[in-house]
Amino acid sequence: MYTNRIGAMFRIYMLIPLLVCFCKVEGQGGQKPNIVYILADDLGIGDVSGLNPESKIRTPHIDTLIKNGLTFTDAHTTSSVCTPSRYSIMTGEYAWRTQLKRRVLDGYSKAMIAPDKDTAPKLLLRNGYNTAMIGKWHLGWNWVIENEGDLERDPQVPYKFKEDISSHVSYSKPFTGGPVDCGFNYFFGLNASLDFPPYVFSENDRLITEPTETMPSRGKRSDFPGGKKNDLEGGQLLMRSGDKATNFTVKDVMPELTARSVQYIREYNSKAPFFLYIPLTAPHTPVVPGEIFIGSSEAGIYGDFVSELDWTVGQIVDAVKERGLEDNTIIIFTADNGASKASFPIEYEKKYGHKPSWELRGRKATLHQGGHTVPFIVQWKRVIQPNTRNNTTISLGDLYATCADLVNERTDPNQGVDSYSILSLLKGKQDYGRKASVYSNFAGRFSIRKGDWKMDLNEKKGQSYLFNIKEDPSEKNNLFYNASFDHIREMLAKALNDIILNGRSTDGKKLDNQGDKIWRELFWLKPQKQQP
The missing domain is CATH 3.30.1120 (Arylsulfatase, C-terminal domain)
Known part of the structure; x- marks a missing residue:
């Protein structure tokens, strides 16, 4: 059913801005602010034209957020790869405090967030918020697995299995330990990155459609002239072979996540505030911009994919405006780590004259600044002065403490143990307690x-x-x-x-x-x- 919906959404790709809803949420006055948290996947700080005047990619919608809000010029993820970075966003804790000391999870990994671990959405939920997530999870969940006790775990990544376990998974049964067990009222999206199987959408604690087909592997070709390592274009299309749902198409994922996010905002009718977490799949591999974005940048298909990401940001912000919610909504745009060498090879920096890390050294998976320095832009019309900047060294792990500060909750002192509130910084003050920040890379x-x-x-x-x-x-x-x-x-x-x-x-x-x-x-x- 969802595949038909994707087709319909894709056909009206450019009509969304024209569909305006004039109704407003009742009881907005004096309410706690809504929170919309948009997370790009593998985006360099130099990819945003409002942050890098030399960028070969135009990002007008993200640039508008910059003009309307506050930009943190020294914002960092806790890791230069996605799983540990996302764990910190949710829990306010460094991921290496868990069993994950290195690397990332895959689509069949066990749930990384323990049941007794508090999270930002759990905190907001118990303080009167409705919470929703639309996008990529990548923190594992517990599939129903036949003969799981006979399957060996990966000693490098204990949450992962050492072998392919897809034939042991009961896809028809609900999973546990995912977003709805970690504080979200509603979830729609993907288990892991778009280059990991299974290739299928989930809603709440179930798959929407059972995967009955096989996605062929894609990536660098062994028969490429000059050798496999020179197949840069093939590397941009990386997808691991595995189970997929009928008619699942990677190019439809960003339009679907966009449409679902816009729909959630447009149809929201509760007097309670909402927290909407939107971890997108662009511009992570496979780099697959929609046809209407091809040629929209001067940085090849990677730049075009960033252009699509920017369009999505515009759609989401427009939906907030159309509901009359902009004055009482905190909109955050950031990324889980720096740009990937697979998505935009180093060789392309000279070819296109574009540097995703701009003046910083390093990319995703490294400890250098370009691996974990990310855009961090906050629009909050009632509070933040437009077009302002702050050079405080903050962390994406600060979401938990900031949410607690926002709702005035005194949390358990043994939860969110690496998180510091940035609320005072948003209000133009300098009361920020972090004395040092720790970063990790792919190797741990x-x-x-x-x-x-x-x-x-x-x-x-x-x-x-x-x-x-x-x-x-x-x-x-x-x-x-x-x-x-x-x-x-x-x-x-x-x-x-x-x-x-x-x-x-x-x-x-x-x-x-x-x-x-x-x-x-x-x-x-x-x-x-x-x-x-």
């Missing part, structure tokens, strides 16, 4: 930022880094091996060790992380290794 390695200083740690000789980010934002001058900065390294090492070993970065009693107290990525804490 660590980086810490405190003040102007950032240190990346790597067991391999010559591959640790120390930078003064204020003086050297592009991370060109590595001071790690300069003895004159031993005191800085020691200060940062102590701050990092305290955050890791105390089980929290907020004030409170010491807690235990899951798994081993010291795991392999904490090489400097092992007795046989010297501390940095």
